[in-house]
Amino acid sequence: MNDNVPVVNSWNEWDPLREVVVGSATGACFEPTEPGNRPQRRGSASGTPFPTGPKPSEATEKADEELAGLAALLQSQGVTVHRPAPMNFGQRLETPTFSVENQYCATCPRDVMITIGNEIIEAPMSRRARYFEYQAYRDIVYRYWNADDRVRWTTAPKPSMSDAMYRSDFWDWPIEQRHARMHSSEFCVTQDEVVFDAADMSRFGRDIMVQESMTTNRAGIRWLKRHLEPHGFRIHPVHFPLDYFPSHIDCTFVPLRPGLVLTNPDRPIESSEAKMFLDNDWELVDAPPPVLSNDEMPQYCQSSKWLSMNVFSISPEKVVVEQRETPLQDMLDRLGFEVYTVPFRNVFEFGGSLHCATWDIHREGTREDYFPTLTQSLPV
Numbered sequence: 265m266n267d268n269v270p271v272v273n274s275w276n277e278w279d280p281l282r283e284v285v286v287g288s289a290t291g292a293c294f295e296p297t298e299p300g301n302r303p304q305r306r307g308s309a310s311g312t313p314f315p316t317g318p319k320p321s322e323a324t325e326k327a328d329e330e331l332a333g334l335a336a337l338l339q340s341q342g343v344t345v346h347r348p349a350p351m352n353f354g355q356r357l358e359t360p361t362f363s364v365e366n367q368y369c370a371t372c373p374r375d376v377m378i379t380i381g382n383e384i385i386e387a388p389m390s391r392r393a394r395y396f397e398y399q400a401y402r403d404i405v406y407r408y409w410n411a412d413d414r415v416r417w418t419t420a421p422k423p424s425m426s427d428a429m430y431r432s433d434f435w436d437w438p439i440e441q442r443h444a445r446m447h448s449s450e451f452c453v454t455q456d457e458v459v460f461d462a463a464d465m466s467r468f469g470r471d472i473m474v475q476e477s478m479t480t481n482r483a484g485i486r487w488l489k490r491h492l493e494p495h496g497f498r499i500h501p502v503h504f505p506l507d508y509f510p511s512h513i514d515c516t517f518v519p520l521r522p523g524l525v526l527t528n529p530d531r532p533i534e535s536s537e538a539k540m541f542l543d544n545d546w547e548l549v550d551a552p553p554p555v556l557s558n559d560e561m562p563q564y565c566q567s568s569k570w571l572s573m574n575v576f577s578i579s580p581e582k583v584v585v586e587q588r589e590t591p592l593q594d595m596l597d598r599l600g601f602e603v604y605t606v607p608f609r610n611v612f613e614f615g616g617s618l619h620c621a622t623w624d625i626h627r628e629g630t631r632e633d634y635f636p637t638l639t640q641s642l643p644v
């Protein structure tokens with residue numbers, strides 16, 4: 265690695281990958297019902313109670329096998345891969361402001377950890393069961409922090425996660441009410457405390473998109489603005505008005521290389537927010553229909569069929585796609601990408617797919633400005 269570049273260095277979602285963390289399903293528990301989350305079974309079992317406690321070892325072993333397959337693919341591409349430390353996710357949490365029966369897992373580092381240039385940020389998180397998830401990555405963070413004085417490390421303010429932080433009736437709102445209230449950004453978390461999950465962010469060099477969602481509120485976006493803009497970044501809140509349950513941007517708006525974003529045809533970006541992309545000659549290309557319908561997703565998976573577009577870039581030319589998503593593979597092939605595939609459906613019930621299950625720590629490249637019209641419009 266180039267000694268002039270800090271050991272932590274990742275400015276966007278696509279530059280050539282050198283170091284990454286791949287999540288683990290070991291010790292995972294079912295996500296508990298809590299004010300920030302109401303997990304539901306899918307398909308014919310929908311409506312029956314969601315299980316609690318540790319996931320069966322058969323499920324965690326199958327997911328771990330697929331995660332190991334992703335790690336091996338990345339290693340074969342010359343990427344250094346790190347894995348989270350084991351944690352006791354079955355442990356009940358009792359804090360001064362909340363309690364929860366069990367925790368979740370460390371399968372999706374993307375949700376909690378983010379690299380912004382030479383800085384690692386630990387997100388506050390929005391759900392009780394994920395409050396301590398950052399601990400699975402602390403050994404890794406310390407290794408980088410000790411190795412290079414240029415590495416910045418920030419842990420964002422932890423919210424109370426008390427009952428008052430949530431709208432407890434959110435999950436019962438009829439769809440009309442949800443539609444009416446989401447346009448004033450009323451979701452399950454209130455605006456009183458700083459709340460964000462790292463996976464609501466998407467990095468484009470100097471510009472960072474942050475989705476306002478069930479897992480990221482306006483106070484969270486304000487915190488990110490105040491923290492990052494003095495260091496030369498621009499934070500852009502983004503919205504996808506047809507997504508009634510927005511959470512994590514990486515099944516909705518997925519940049520693949522400079523000038524190209526993979527978009528979700530069911531969830532177009534707010535038209536005023538598309539402008540900066542169109543003004544700067546970015547193409548927004550809709551993903552093809554996923555192979556599975558929402559009802560066909562694995563029984564305990566809480567994500568939508570659009571996990572199909574949760575792809576992971578090895579470089580601006582190489583992208584990893586889930587093995588059975590052939591329509592998307594074909595489209596990316598036509599767009600000039602070298603497409604790599606791994607089976608990953610057994611990971612879905614642990615919170616996501618390929619992008620979710622990774623946290624890139626080092627990519628080649630520097631901070632670039634992909635939106636020059638924004639710079640030109642700054643006062644001189």
Ligand code: NVA
Nearest residue numbers: 511512515567568616
């Ligand atoms: N909430 C998103 C998943 C993001 C990984 C979806 O279900 O589409």
